[in-house]
Amino acid sequence: MATAAPTPTTRGLGKRQAILDAAAELFADEGYARASIDAIAARAGVSKPTVYSHFGNKEQLFRESLAESARQINEQSYAAAIALDVGPGWEESLHEVAVELVECQRSSCASSLQRQLYAEINRDPEVFTIVRSRGAQPMIEALAGRLAMLANAGYLEIDDPQLAAKQFFALIGAEMPELTRLGTDRGEDRVVRASVQAGVHAFLRAYRA
Known part of the structure; x- marks a missing residue:
């Protein structure tokens, strides 16, 4: 049985959770000041603009x-x-x-x-x-x-x-x-x-x- 392709909404939720997971790890390891959006985006496998689009800052x-x-x-x-x-x-x-x-x-x-x-x-x-x-x-x-x-x-x-x-x-x-x-x-x-x-x-x- 074929698996249904993810909808834009589910893809968006998946990216959001990936960003949150990456952020939790980096904020815990490096602290707020040292953890960068670039590093969080890279660990989450998304672009920097995607991080900002989901969370603003x-x-x-x-x-x-x-x-x-x-x-x-x-x-x-x-x-x-x-x-x-x-x-x-x-x-x-x-x-x-x-x-x-x-x-x-x-x-x-x-x-x-x-x-x-x-x-x-x-x-x-x-x-x-x-x-x-x-x-x-x-x-x-x-x-x-x-x-x-x-x-x-x-x-x-x-x-x-x-x-x-x-x-x-x-x-x-x-x-x-x-x-x-x-x-x-x-x-x-x-x-x-x-x-x-x-x-x-x-x-x-x-x-x-």
Whole structure:
């Protein structure tokens, strides 16, 4: 069976993703200042004008590159959040979800993203808002929805599910900067897991019905 030829739209999307992938690699390796549009275009296998036609300028490409990296990194965490059991097994499930969420923070890609944010946020404060909206915010909203369901079922007492979700993330990741040496090391599995579970227990002491 013959394969259908790609449409102009799918070809355009393919080029856009190739540019984002190339940009993510070069920005991570060389930093914003040293990574050039010429080098990104060459790695992506497109022309320099094609890069500009998709993203306008280097700053917007950097923003979109980090936002896409954040989205990809957090896909697993988002899936874990929406899979939280809201039935009788909710407490065990909450512990499992916490481990999954922190595992995302321990990846090399997440560490690279964090380093780039720290390095460039003073130059371009807007990059934080864009990355958060594409990466963390969908996770927070997903978890907030599940926590609200647990509250409606009488397992938790929560007035503000969004705030509770943010506090959950903060508690389970409270020691991660220290245990992972600011994202330069994965940390010892046993110690990380114990820290995560301590965060869950602190959350339950605050919100258990």
